Amino acid sequence: xxxxxxxxxxxxxxxxxxxxxPKTAQRLALHVVKMSENEVxxxxxxxxxxxxxxxxxxxxxxxxxxxxxxxxxDLTRNKNIICVVAETKDLMAIEKTNEYNxxxxxxQGLISPIDGIGPDDIRVKELLYRINQNDIKEVxxxxxxxxxxxxxxxxxxKLLKPFNIKITRIAFGLPxxxxxxYADEMTLARALDGRVEI
Amino acid sequence: xxxxxxxxxxxxxxxxxxxxxPKTAQRLALHVVKMSENEVxxxxxxxxxxxxxxxxxxxxxxxxxxxxxxxxxDLTRNKNIICVVAETKDLMAIEKTNEYNxxxxxxQGLISPIDGIGPDDIRVKELLYRINQNDIKEVxxxxxxxxxxxxxxxxxxKLLKPFNIKITRIAFGLPxxxxxxYADEMTLARALDGRVEI
Numbered sequence: 001x002x003x004x005x006x007x008x009x010x011x012x013x014x015x016x017x018x019x020x021x022p023k024t025a026q027r028l029a030l031h032v033v034k035m036s037e038n039e040v041x042x043x044x045x046x047x048x049x050x051x052x053x054x055x056x057x058x059x060x061x062x063x064x065x066x067x068x069x070x071x072x073x074d075l076t077r078n079k080n081i082i083c084v085v086a087e088t089k090d091l092m093a094i095e096k097t098n099e100y101n102x103x104x105x106x107x108q109g110l111i112s113p114i115d116g117i118g119p120d121d122i123r124v125k126e127l128l129y130r131i132n133q134n135d136i137k138e139v140x141x142x143x144x145x146x147x148x149x150x151x152x153x154x155x156x157x158k159l160l161k162p163f164n165i166k167i168t169r170i171a172f173g174l175p176x177x178x179x180x181x182y183a184d185e186m187t188l189a190r191a192l193d194g195r196v197e198i
Numbered sequence: 199x200x201x202x203x204x205x206x207x208x209x210x211x212x213x214x215x216x217x218x219x220p221k222t223a224q225r226l227a228l229h230v231v232k233m234s235e236n237e238v239x240x241x242x243x244x245x246x247x248x249x250x251x252x253x254x255x256x257x258x259x260x261x262x263x264x265x266x267x268x269x270x271x272d273l274t275r276n277k278n279i280i281c282v283v284a285e286t287k288d289l290m291a292i293e294k295t296n297e298y299n300x301x302x303x304x305x306q307g308l309i310s311p312i313d314g315i316g317p318d319d320i321r322v323k324e325l326l327y328r329i330n331q332n333d334i335k336e337v338x339x340x341x342x343x344x345x346x347x348x349x350x351x352x353x354x355x356k357l358l359k360p361f362n363i364k365i366t367r368i369a370f371g372l373p374x375x376x377x378x379x380y381a382d383e384m385t386l387a388r389a390l391d392g393r394v395e396i
Contacts, residue, residue, distance in 0.1 A: 004252060004268070009247070017226050026290065033261055037249055046204070047208060047230055048242050050230055051235055052235065089224060
């Protein structure tokens, strides 16, 4: 038996979303059929609204309905420090810590020669422009500890050196609450490497 | 920082779907913003199409755009055997085995006194009517091995006894490829209990 056609189509749409496999897609689609018509209509219009109203901030390339975005317009935030992240979701993760009160710069990607993504394909030019035009005292690189994140950090580190500003990178090491015994070797090596005096 | 409003709304919609937590909901919503406008529109209309066109088959209560559904209309299928399942997704799982060629009956739920769901809240009446009106030779109960599934199987077993038809239940036991050593006690007990002569 094949799925009835509109259901098959909906399952396929769900399956195209990240981290949704065929079983979950089926469960979600069957759930939608059981939702009230009103709920489904609201969901559908919310999809379209999000897609059509959310743009990128022209300063930091964060997702926002307005440009400049809420963060760039916020006068209470420190204008002299920029935290560089790969994606809006990383920005959100840092905002949730409530520990950071500076600006952001969303690269919208990472350098990845294997995928053919070079420095010109991400928002590096725009970062340089911001540093040139503003009184920036520190750039924090908050990129994933992956091959691409490391490559991009290295590249940006070299590129920003001539500006004579403080360039830092977030710390990699043991996550809090974890046990040394169960840490993988790479993490432990980085933790050792990044040891600080007490 | 709060999410920009349309994004927050979309994240909330995703979060209402089953098995989608706040992190996944955020990832899905950010993904939608990155999809092409056309893709998002197709997704949205597919949601509404599935909701508005899919009804339940008046015979077996399977989800379908037409009533009777594809399975009930299929003349090549055995009309003398009914497999009783709780939900359309269980029907789909059995269909995927390609091992069954009879009819189905979707109860649209299971008896669950804790949740206040009794035999009248699920499609039991309609099952009795079908058995009365048609020449049914066997009823297979294919309900989950849960408390509710067991209760419903027990109830249906008693209810159908007077009809003098064959009533069977799918086998519970060790899943294929599993190891006896790692099976939980309940499964192992059921496997022992359901032993068959060879």
